[in-house]
Amino acid sequence: MENTPVVQMRNITKRFPGVIANEGVDLTLHKGEVLALLGENGAGKSTLMNMLVGLYRPDEGEIYVNCKKATINSPQDSMALGIGMIHQEFMLVGNLSVAENIVLGLPGLEIKPNFTEIGKRIIELSNKYDLGVKPDSIIDDLTVGEQQRVEILKLLYRGANILILDEPTAVLTPGESKELNSIIKKMLSEGKSAVFITHKMNEVLDFSDTVQVLRKGKNVGTRATSTITKLQDIANLMVGRDVLFSLEKGEFKPGEVKVELKDVTCITNTSPRPLLDHVNLQIRSGEILGIAGVAGNGQQALSEVITGLRRTCEGHIFLNGIEMTNKTPLQVINSGVSHIPADRNKMGIVGDMSVGENLSMKKYRTEELTQHNIVNKSLIKVFANKLIKTFTIKTPTQYTNAKFLSGGNIQKTILAREIDSCKGILIAVYPSRGLDVGATETVRKNIIAQRDKGAAVLFVSEELDELQMVSDRIAVMYEGRIMDVMDTKDATTEKIGLLMAGVERSDV
Amino acid sequence: MRLVLEKRNEKSKKMQILVPIFSLIISALLGAIVLLLTNANPIKTYATIIHGAFGSPTKIQYTLVKMLPLLMCGLSVGIAFRLKFWNIGAEGQYVMGVIGITWVMQFWTWLPPILVLPIALIMSFAFGGLWGGIPGALKAHWKVDETLVTLMMNYIAIGIAEYLYINAWKAPKGNMGTVKYPEYAWIGKMWGKVHYGIFIALILVAVLYFLLYKTRWGFELNMIGKNSEAARCQGVSIKRNIILAMILSGGIAGLGGGINSAAVTHCLTKGVDSGYGFTGILIAWMSNLNPILSIFISLFLAALQTGSDALQITMKLPSSMSEVLQGLILLPLLAGNIFIDHRLRIVEKKSTEALEE
Numbered sequence: 033m034e035n036t037p038v039v040q041m042r043n044i045t046k047r048f049p050g051v052i053a054n055e056g057v058d059l060t061l062h063k064g065e066v067l068a069l070l071g072e073n074g075a076g077k078s079t080l081m082n083m084l085v086g087l088y089r090p091d092e093g094e095i096y097v098n099c100k101k102a103t104i105n106s107p108q109d110s111m112a113l114g115i116g117m118i119h120q121e122f123m124l125v126g127n128l129s130v131a132e133n134i135v136l137g138l139p140g141l142e143i144k145p146n147f148t149e150i151g152k153r154i155i156e157l158s159n160k161y162d163l164g165v166k167p168d169s170i171i172d173d174l175t176v177g178e179q180q181r182v183e184i185l186k187l188l189y190r191g192a193n194i195l196i197l198d199e200p201t202a203v204l205t206p207g208e209s210k211e212l213n214s215i216i217k218k219m220l221s222e223g224k225s226a227v228f229i230t231h232k233m234n235e236v237l238d239f240s241d242t243v244q245v246l247r248k249g250k251n252v253g254t255r256a257t258s259t260i261t262k263l264q265d266i267a268n269l270m271v272g273r274d275v276l277f278s279l280e281k282g283e284f285k286p287g288e289v290k291v292e293l294k295d296v297t298c299i300t301n302t303s304p305r306p307l308l309d310h311v312n313l314q315i316r317s318g319e320i321l322g323i324a325g326v327a328g329n330g331q332q333a334l335s336e337v338i339t340g341l342r343r344t345c346e347g348h349i350f351l352n353g354i355e356m357t358n359k360t361p362l363q364v365i366n367s368g369v370s371h372i373p374a375d376r377n378k379m380g381i382v383g384d385m386s387v388g389e390n391l392s393m394k395k396y397r398t399e400e401l402t403q404h405n406i407v408n409k410s411l412i413k414v415f416a417n418k419l420i421k422t423f424t425i426k427t428p429t430q431y432t433n434a435k436f437l438s439g440g441n442i443q444k445t446i447l448a449r450e451i452d453s454c455k456g457i458l459i460a461v462y463p464s465r466g467l468d469v470g471a472t473e474t475v476r477k478n479i480i481a482q483r484d485k486g487a488a489v490l491f492v493s494e495e496l497d498e499l500q501m502v503s504d505r506i507a508v509m510y511e512g513r514i515m516d517v518m519d520t521k522d523a524t525t526e527k528i529g530l531l532m533a534g535v536e537r538s539d540v
Numbered sequence: 541m542r543l544v545l546e547k548r549n550e551k552s553k554k555m556q557i558l559v560p561i562f563s564l565i566i567s568a569l570l571g572a573i574v575l576l577l578t579n580a581n582p583i584k585t586y587a588t589i590i591h592g593a594f595g596s597p598t599k600i601q602y603t604l605v606k607m608l609p610l611l612m613c614g615l616s617v618g619i620a621f622r623l624k625f626w627n628i629g630a631e632g633q634y635v636m637g638v639i640g641i642t643w644v645m646q647f648w649t650w651l652p653p654i655l656v657l658p659i660a661l662i663m664s665f666a667f668g669g670l671w672g673g674i675p676g677a678l679k680a681h682w683k684v685d686e687t688l689v690t691l692m693m694n695y696i697a698i699g700i701a702e703y704l705y706i707n708a709w710k711a712p713k714g715n716m717g718t719v720k721y722p723e724y725a726w727i728g729k730m731w732g733k734v735h736y737g738i739f740i741a742l743i744l745v746a747v748l749y750f751l752l753y754k755t756r757w758g759f760e761l762n763m764i765g766k767n768s769e770a771a772r773c774q775g776v777s778i779k780r781n782i783i784l785a786m787i788l789s790g791g792i793a794g795l796g797g798g799i800n801s802a803a804v805t806h807c808l809t810k811g812v813d814s815g816y817g818f819t820g821i822l823i824a825w826m827s828n829l830n831p832i833l834s835i836f837i838s839l840f841l842a843a844l845q846t847g848s849d850a851l852q853i854t855m856k857l858p859s860s861m862s863e864v865l866q867g868l869i870l871l872p873l874l875a876g877n878i879f880i881d882h883r884l885r886i887v888e889k890k891s892t893e894a895l896e897e
């Protein structure tokens with residue numbers, strides 16, 4: 033690593049109405065270095081980097097690029113300095129081609145761009161960095177991982193030397209993360225530098241040279257990655273207290289069967305193979321059944337047929353011993369099912385309604401919050417404040433629109449609503465995906481608490497260590513089938529890994 | 541230096557008041573330019589519009605009578621838009637309402653006289669509701685695009701109406717129009733031209749406000765409009781609510797047609813498709829889907845229309861000029877809305893300045 037700093041941020045402070053997103057933060061990025069910016073959701077990582085690309089301007093502090101003071105007012109300014117950022121949400125136009133997306137918004141573009149020329153350059157860059165991007169694919173046809181590589185290529189095309197990646201692995205499968213890692217390594221060897229934002233500690237070790245930890249907008253530590261011996265230290269730094277790496281769990285005392293699926297099959301005309309293929313499973317009271325599998329192997333369809341959001345083509349579903357096949361979502365809810373959906377923003381909350389209203393979206397039907405069909409605002413207020421307190425949801429007030437909350441607090445809002453209204457069955461789909469350590473802990477603790485109270489829980493996750501920590505039994509899904517169900521103590525990582533890859537048990 | 545439009549985090553309350561005021565001033569200036577170009581005196585023209593709308597009791601009455609169907613259509617569209625159901629068929633639903641009321645008035649003569657008006661009004665609601673419910677059901681069950689369907693159904697309704705008043709239901713005398721409704725079934729006048737129908741509309745505003753902002757159903761509609769997928773996950777039936785809301789939406793437009801016929805035109809004839817339904821879209825939009833605000837917006841638009849009519853008479857301006865003026869006034873108002881959600885920022889152009897480390 034050479035010692036010339038390419039970016040220096042000094043004493044940066046940025047305030048938003050009601051919050052200080054960054055306070056006196058210093059940051060130095062050297063040539064050829066990957067700096068991991070680590071911190072819980074809402075720690076101010078994105079804000080800090082958005083100031084480097086001109087989306088926000090610091091209230092106080094200075095930025096130096098290549099040892100020169102820089103005033104960055106717009107993304108164009110930062111591009112001119114060779115800085116480019118890939119945001120948490122991609123900024124690609126879905127129905128345009130890769131080449132069109134890459135040149136979109138490029139200054140000095142001719143009215144009718146020469147796409148053969150552009151295509152050539154794209155292929156050149158793509159080959160150089162092993163991106164596997166083809167200029168004329170349509171964005172909508174690409175996987176998330178491929179779209180991300182298009183974003184990277186977009187920056188390279190514009191001649192960026194300093195890349196900022198905002199939680200790039202949040203949307204990737206483990207395999208794709210590995211590829212991303214090698215792409216980044218390749219770019220570094222070219223003398224480029226990168227800031228890698230994440231809240232996952234284990235990634236820090238793989239990806240970075242230096243780690244900088246932010247907590248509540250302040251810098252709480254900068255370390256060379258090679259000097260880190262224990263992840264626990266970093267976790268404590270991030271959260272500001274000791275973090276539990278194991279969870280208290282009551283004794284396993286399964287009761288009667290509360291959820292039962294018999295030969296459930298689900299076929300759509302958009303997919304060549306069945307979403308669900310003769311699925312049989314049982315969940316008993318006081319039991320957490322973990323579902324392992326690479327995302328997209330039917331986990332979501334499974335949760336949707338149980339919650340009534342998707343129709344089954346064949347087979348039977350019993351909840352609390354009563355046949356509930358193809359009943360409406362409302363009937364399923366009324367039979368005691370709570371659901372933490374896979375996509376929290378699209379399915380879990382109504383972003384343009386207040387936190388209080390979002391918390392009330394199950395109980396507004398009950399006399400607890402409404403009388404004679406009239407919604408009682410003062411009851412909602414008391415109810416919402418109680419949940420905000422119990423689940424430590426960080427929100428300015430309960431009247432704030434839910435979309436302004438951080439991902440972790442949005443998930444806590446959903447968790448609070450679903451746990452509060454839970455009457456014996458809980459379907460949790462990727463409940464801790466994308467959450468920081470603190471919020472993940474809250475989610476897992478609450479799910480286990482429901483199980484200890486006798487609920488039957490279906491727990492879908494991509495992370496094996498999480499499944500092993502939380503579940504009582506683990507089922508593995510592959511291409512819509514349940515490959516096997518086993519007790520957690522028998523579920524070794526190798527065994528699950530093989531089943532996830534579609535290797536039948538008899539072959540093992 | 542450069543201007544940048546930024547999205548605001550929350551709608552600005554201040555702007556919600558300032559924007560209409562400034563837009564109105566800009567509108568007036570724009571209009572003045574056009575008027576000067578055509579050698580008309582802008583101040584006199586504007587005075588004429590205001591005078592034409594509010595200058596005398598009769599004029600106020602005209603404006604109020606005109607406001608009523610506009611308000612009903614604005615309320616109608618507002619309900620559908622709440623669900624992001626783009627109902628541009630209030631015009632057709634209004635016309636169907638007129639057909640519905642005319643059917644009862646003309647053919648249900650066996651009813652006791654006292655019942656004719658109420659049943660006729662209910663029929664206008666039912667016809668309008670049917671015309672709204674069909675695209676609602678098509679969308680709910682088969683995801684048929686509502687914009688096209690509601691638009692096309694306007695022309696079907698107008699076509700049926702024409703067939704009825706020119707052929708099937710034509711009064712024996714004259715060459716178009718149905719026979720007048722029986723006089724005992726008219727909606728009475730309370731102040732000059734102003735009729736009691738206005739109470740029905742005001743009560744409806746109150747009921748809708750209550751329904752949309754205070755009840756469980758209103759809460760559900762709000763959820764669907766703002767995130768239908770999340771609403772479905774919470775057990776709210778999207779299909780059922782779209783159909784219900786569209787029956788209500790169409791029904792209100794139809795009732796608007798019914799009231800206006802029972803109180804003003806007293807028959808089905810040429811001119812039933814006078815564009816109230818389309819203006820309703822504007823009213824719903826400008827009032828931010830709020831029923832109470834709709835009252836003021838529809839009053840404003842009614843005044844603009846009656847006032848502009850006066851231009852032709854007093855100022856001898858061509859009727860197209862009054863339409864140009866109406867458009868000019870509305871355009872900045874609609875465009876100005878962008879500043880409620882966005883803010884303008886001036887940024888300096890120079891990006892880097894060298895400075896010794």
Ligand SMILES: Nc1ncnc2c1ncn2[C@@H]1O[C@H](COP(=O)(O)OP(=O)(O)O)[C@@H](O)[C@H]1O
Binds near residue numbers: 051071072073
């Ligand atoms: N545009 C904004 N307006 C108001 N508050 C904001 C805005 N962007 C971020 N914040 C707040 O600033 C804090 C830091 O947010 P962010 O930088 O997104 O955190 P991170 O990326 O570390 O999760 C949070 O409390 C967030 O709510």
Ligand SMILES: [Mg+2]
Binds near residue numbers: 074120198
């Ligand atoms: Mg962030």
